[in-house]
Amino acid sequence: MIARAAIIGFGEVGRIFARDLAARGVVVAAAWDTAFADLGSRASKEAMAAGVVRAASATDAVDGVDLVVCSVTAGSDLAACRAAAPGLRHAPFFLDVNSVSPGTKREAAAAVSAGGGRYVEAAVMASVPPKGLGTPILLGGTHAAAFAEAAADLGMDLTIFSEEVGRASSVKMCRSVMVKGLEVLATECLLAARRYGVEKEVLASLSDTLPHPDWAELARYVISRPLIHGRRRAEEMREVARTVSEVGVEPILSVPIADRQDWSAARGAMLPAAITSSADLGALLDAVLKQNS
Template identity: 60%
Template sequence: MTPQRIAIIGFGEVGSILARDLRAAGHRDTVAFDIAFADAESKASRNAAAQGVRTTVCGAEAAARSDLVICAVTAGSALDAARHARSGFGHGPFYLDVNSVSPGTKREAAAIIEAGGGRYVEAAVMTSVPPHGIRAPMLLGGPHAEAFLPVAEALGMRAEVFSADVGGASSVKMCRSIMIKGLEALTTECMLTARHYGVEREVLASLGDTLPHKDWPALARYVMSRALIHGRRRAEEMREVARTVQEAGLTPLQSAATAERQDWAAEQGRALPRELIEGGELLPLLDGILAMRRRG
């Protein structure tokens, strides 16, 4: 049950990785749409050109004649992407929504897609995509999830059906993000403050005793780097996490603060040398951020 033509809406990190893996597996009839394609020098445009992926200037045009539409935009654009593409769903393609949004947002997107004639499939990607690519494990939800599962397996995806209702799979993802993105934010704040006071060694030793990990300095550097590189996207996701918490009848005190810290990290990351963020030791990274803050 391999789709003949696949459309990818959103050609950022996730969309371009999925396109790369699909083409490597022999799925050549792929078309992509991203609002950034309007700029020929954008990263999305360069990625598409490097991969030889055909592009279009309209989401509905990408969806037309495609058997499968994969939506991989930022969290804040998920509903807009669905609205822009829905007029191309008259032939009833699957619409795989891999965006990290709240259960309520997933249900809104499902209503838009179903009204246009598409078959909406909720997907919650349960780990970081870059190390795993198309093999990143995902939970599927919605009334079309069971029918889509053989398609996912044929494409090489590691997917399992979580629920026939839209929203359940994403609730797992959103609750996980409270912890993962929150850990990034807390680690960033903790380690920068500790380094300012010159007590980072003692703090790391205490953390190692309390929360056992074989290499806390490496862990701290890694989670901080994720926020510095992907903070903007993570902040959008955390606002959807906050909505998830509100949908549960709780006040998203921690999630809202995490979104702000992720936005802050993105600002720092844009000004730091990429090699300082991605490689090396924890202390030079901390010193680089603190020095930049003092200059600013």
């Protein structure tokens, strides 16, 4: 049974997991985020609004809890695990939900295990906001089965994938080549088509070639995601490139996908939320093109 939890990384995923754990009766004892150093940061404001204690350090945050959820950016995963490790002597479950390469997961597992924590690899297989704690997750590591049993009453959609750390993440990261690649392909394709004034014809052709009930809505959605979350996605794609290279395959496309995600993030940062979340594909394309002029 899991009665007390801590959140490392109080971004979108961390906030959602904290909310849903509390709704299931788990005491979210504390959270830690590097942004807590700034009282005006979104992470600080969200933690205060949720009534979550902002710990002074990762070590302080994990003190005495049964579960640690690590939900930082991909580039910060290993540092966050190492920062929390000195506070894990009481052997809590350490659920690493970050999108990183199998090699990075193994390094994170070593750091957590050295501190006494029970590392559980978690490959999150869909966007978190729609289902929250119920998002499908593949679990890996020797403590995966014990965690699934302890979390049985939390409403989580857990599949024990492998006792070997890294295999679950290999599924997620290889999938990301396609998913994040589709986002940047749609961006480049439709921006150019909009400039030529042929986006309707291009969408119609795509619908014939790759059947989908609403290609315009699909394109709008996948183009909007990197505008909003491109920085995080770019970090993930650089871990994807590492994933691909770890098995001797050259990441010819993964690195440029990361660069285009950064490109989208830079333009999205200059657009109002009403535009990046707009249901109008044409308006979204025009706004991005204006930033690119």
